[in-house]
Every structure is written in structure tokens, then in C-alpha cells.
Amino acid sequence: MADYKKLYLKMFRASDEAINLLIAAQQTCEELYISQPEVELKVLPLPSETRTTEMRHDFKSMPASLTKENEPS
Structure with a gap:
């Protein structure tokens, strides 16, 4: 029969090292x-x-004459 304690300890040590x-x-x-x-x-x-x-x-750099704010009402 396999020595499960030995197998377990080997896997545990390898996992710990990893x-x-x-x-x-x-x-x-x-x-x-x-x-x-x-x-x-x-x-x-x-x-x-x-x-x-x-x-x-672009709108800010437009001449004042072309903006809506300066259009006649």
C-alpha cells in the first residue's frame, strides 16, 4: 500500500516552495x-x-461679426 503521509508531505513541501x-x-x-x-x-x-x-x-476663434450673439434681433 502507498505511504500517503509521505506523498502528502512531498506535495505539501513542493506547494510551499512554489x-x-x-x-x-x-x-x-x-x-x-x-x-x-x-x-x-x-x-x-x-x-x-x-x-x-x-x-x-473654432467657435471662439470666429470673428465677432459671425457669432449669433452679434446678429441683429
């Missing part, structure tokens, strides 16, 4: 990540927001 290896790798990666200089992030508008912003910009 977990410790993964933890060590994660800690190494975290250290590498936090040691890097910070990167400046830039938020880009969504395409629909870009179109609206461009339209507002």
Missing part, C-alpha cells in the same frame, strides 16, 4: 517598479470630446 518562489518574484518586481522614476501621465480626451472641444475652439 508559493514562496512566486512571493519572492512578486516582491522583486514590486521593488523594480517602485525604484523606477515616475512617468508623467497625460489624459487624452475621448474622440467625441475632442470633436466638441474643437468645435468650441
Whole structure:
């Protein structure tokens, strides 16, 4: 009959070693990540927001004579 205690302990030790290896790798990666200089992030508008912003910009740059506010009532 198989020695289940021996088999269990072998699997348990191997699982424990694997977990410790993964933890060590994660800690190494975290250290590498936090040691890097910070990167400046830039938020880009969504395409629909870009179109609206461009339209507002175009409207603001129009000559006053072409805007609705200056039309005769």
C-alpha cells in the first residue's frame, strides 16, 4: 500500500516552495517598479470630446461679426 503521509508531505513541501518562489518574484518586481522614476501621465480626451472641444475652439476663434450673439434681433 502507498505511504500517503509521505506523498502528502512531498506535495505539501513542493506547494510551499512554489508559493514562496512566486512571493519572492512578486516582491522583486514590486521593488523594480517602485525604484523606477515616475512617468508623467497625460489624459487624452475621448474622440467625441475632442470633436466638441474643437468645435468650441473654432467657435471662439470666429470673428465677432459671425457669432449669433452679434446678429441683429
